[in-house]
Amino acid sequence: MRQGYKKKGKKEKKKPEDIEQNVVYAERNKLAWSIDELAELSSLSRTTIYDLIKQNLLARIKVKSRSIITADAWNECLNRLSKEGDAK
Numbered sequence: 001m002r003q004g005y006k007k008k009g010k011k012e013k014k015k016p017e018d019i020e021q022n023v024v025y026a027e028r029n030k031l032a033w034s035i036d037e038l039a040e041l042s043s044l045s046r047t048t049i050y051d052l053i054k055q056n057l058l059a060r061i062k063v064k065s066r067s068i069i070t071a072d073a074w075n076e077c078l079n080r081l082s083k084e085g086d087a088k
Contacts, residue, residue, distance in 0.1 A: 028041065031071055032061070032068045033069050034067065034069075035050070049069075052077060053067075057077050057080055058074070058077040059073040060073070
């Protein structure tokens with residue numbers, strides 16, 4: 001090999017765990033989620049999320065037949081629940 005030239009190496013393939021971490025990071029940083037997405041992300045059941053909506057602890061946006069939960073609404077709900085827990 002001539003001096004001054006570098007041998008081109010193969011690009012490193014991303015490991016499955018790296019890809020999975022990127023997907024989790026992207027999911028958590030979305031502006032809004034569907035009920036199913038939020039249930040999976042938060043490890044709560046769909047029923048629990050619907051109960052929070054029914055109790056007016058969690059705001060949702062209806063787009064035609066789809067329910068959307070914004071990140072702000074979810075954070076507000078968590079803050080309310082933590083304050084209720086602190087008060088008890």
